[in-house]
Amino acid sequence: MKVLLTAVLTVAALSSGSVVKAPGDTFELLILHNNDMHARFEQTSQLSGTCTTADREAGKCYGGFPRVAHVVKEARRAAHSGEGPPVLYLNAGDTYTGTAWFTIYKWKIAAEFVNALQPDAVSLGNHEFDEAVDGVVPFIRNLSAPVLAANLILDKVPELKNEPNLYKSIVIVKDHVKIGIIGYLTPKTKDLAPRNDVEYEDEIPAIRREVKKMKEQNVNILIALGHSGFVTDLEIARQVEDLDLVIGGHSNTFLWNADSTSEKPEVPEGPYPTEVKQADGRIVRVVQAYAYTKYMGKLDLVFDAAGEITKCEGTPILLDQEIPRDPELLATVNKYRKDMDRINNEAVGTSLVYLNETGCRLRECNLGNLIADAMLNYTREKYHEQYPDVNIAIVQGGRIRTSIYHEGTPFTLTRGDWINVLPFSDTLAIVTMNGTILKQSLEHSVSTWRTVDSTGQFQQVSGMEIIYDLARPVGSRVVEAKAVCSNCGFYKLQDIKEDYEYKMMMPTFLADGGDGYHMFIELPRKTLSYNELDSVLNYLMKYSPVDTQVDGRIKVLNEDSVTETEIKSEGHRSQPNAAATKYNNWYYVVITLFLCKYSFE
Structure with a gap:
């Protein structure tokens, strides 16, 4: 049986002879990093959807693996020629799920790219488990790079426990210097993925153990690479001694050295890198690079002989159309293009309005309204005789993956657009419950409400009206809730009654307890043969051009009352770059007091 031990990997082209530099030497390192690439193998629109001809002509296509490859290859070419420092390129998880490319080709195309x-x-991301354990094992096995996760408990999952390419940590040698990299994955994957037997340890003790092992091997440059969200990344940086850097993912956090950017929809949530002061005054840097291949994280570092950072500066690279695409990987993209173009270019409807995913995890959004309404509409149309009393539909905000907008009014909606929005393959279920359970689910919808690292369980609804008050304690935030009951004999919104019966449509993932909805697991259900995507495509065929608005079915009061904390660090930014000087050697990151590791889908 394989024991997950620290592995030593040597990059032959950049390392030979002794692995310890002479005393007094400094070590320069360029770190490039991505996270949450979500199957954006081909370039995307500004909102990370399908890049259309109109988008290309407007200069509004971004990212894609060929652009990532160009940046990485150019940096490595410079390092090899001596024109640039050694390069470390790291991936912080969630390569899976998000486009038709992955929907069709699964792990094989992810591993190839x-x-x-x-x-x-x-590092592993939670979405690597979207196809269950059987869907992630071949991905790990077929990667040429080591896959890292220090906090998995795999006693009941021998296929992962015995996988030779899955490590807790590794040591890489660059320019004769050892660099330790430790992986981690959010324990909330237990709720975010289809049910499986993988268990999770808290990230911090698991990372501490690996740090201790590496320090015993005289590894003094230590990086945590993982997928737990920005709030947890900050806690890791604060609590794990001897770490130099945390490279994270999961929350799609956009860090930027200015208050704003002309790009959309991203909004800066702090400086790049963000600096965290440990109890002894030592500074640990934390970075993420948004998502969807739109940016490449880039850090220029200088270490002293003891492995301490003496200089750290950088900024994410916007991978717009000014960045060339690597011809070799572009040829691989083109190999698949015929099949993908058929899907991505298939018109399924039109819209008069921007279909906005931003905020779907926090409040009512027009995209959530469209999806929930379409679920009910399709069921009433297709199965009215079988399910005449289904009057409620929900879809969680984390299931809605991206916005849709293209040039022109009305603009065309394609099948590829909607696969990007709704990439999951599970079907819908009709779940029967009483009013008590329904109210419990609504309370859960806002139990972890926060604007930073917002979680995925917020319900977008049809057939209900809800008012939440965030000034009230968790568990009592629903101040008014109306729904259409299933056995009342008429279709009318009325206050939810504890003993009334309600039939609610939802993704099977939620019916199985996903995103923390454990109250649904044992309830009576009927599993359907279709999902939200099928429902939406049918809706668009009937009602295009759509003009879906936010209509007040959900109201969230007192958002500002959610307690926020400023984490400040004074006077510790070493040689800030010009764009960051506005922080005057301090930084802020707004986080809620919910420092438990809550979920993102």
Whole structure:
């Protein structure tokens, strides 16, 4: 049986002879990193959907693996020629799920494209488990790079426990210097993925153990690479001694050295890098690079002989159309293009309005309204005789993956657009419950409400009206809730009654207790043969052009009352770059007091 031990990987082209530099030497390192690439193998629109001809002509296409490959190859070419420092390229998880490319080709295309980028290490993301354990094992096995996760408990999952390419940590040698990299994955994957037997340890003790092992091996440059969200990344940086850097993912956090950017929809949530002061005054840097291949994280570092950072500066690279695409990987994209173009270019409807995913985890959004309404509409149309009393539909905000907008009014909606929005393959279920359970689910919808690292369980609804008050304690935030009951004999919104019966449509993922909805697991259900995507495509065929608005079915009061904390660090930014000087050697990151590791889908 394989024991997950620290592995030593040597990059032959950049290391030979002794692995310890002479005393007094400094060590320069360029770190490039991505997270949450979500199957954006091809370039995307500004909102990370399908890049249309109109988008290309407007200069509004971004990212894609060929652009990532160009940046990585150019940096490595410079390092090899001596014109630039050694390069460490890292992937912080969630390569899976998000486009038709993955929907069709699954782990095989993910492994092919990640291997083409030749990362030095890859952490697992929660979406790597979207196809259950059987869907992630071949991905790990077929990657040329080591896959990292220190906090998995795999006693009941021998296929992962015995997988030779899955490590807790590794040591890489660059320019004769040892660099330790430790992986981690959010324990909330237990709620975010289809049910499986993988268990999770808290990230911090698991990372501490690996740090201790590496320090005993005289590894003094230590990086945590993982997928738990920005709030947890900050806690890791604050609590794990001897770490130098945390490279994270999961929350799609956009860090930027200015108050704003002309790009949309991203909004800066803090400086890049964000600095966290440990109890002894030591500074640990934390970075993420948004998502969907739109940016490449870039850090220029200088270490002293003891492995301490003496200089740290950088900024994410916007991978717009000014960045060339690597011809070799572009040829691989083109190999699949015929099949993908058929899907991505298939018109399924039109819209008069921007279909906005931003905020769907926090409040009512027009995209959530459209999806929930379409679920009810399709069921009433297709199965009215079988399910005449189904009057409620919900879809969680975390299931809605991206916005849709293209040039022109009305603009065309394609099948590819909607696969990007709704990439999951499970079907819908009709779940029967009483009013008590229904209210419990609504309370859960806002139990972890926060604007930073917002979680995925917020319900978008049809057939209900809800008023939440965030000034009230968790568990009593629903101040008014109306729904259409299933056995009342008429279709009318009325106050939810504890003993009334309600039939609610939802993704099977939620019916199985996903996103923390454990109150649904044992309830009577009927599993359907279709999902939200099928429902939406039918709706668009009937009602295009759509003009879906936010209509007040959900109201969230007192958002500002959710307690926020400023984490400040004074006077510790070493040689800030010009764009960051506005922080005057301090930084802020707004986080809620919910420092438990809540979920993102």
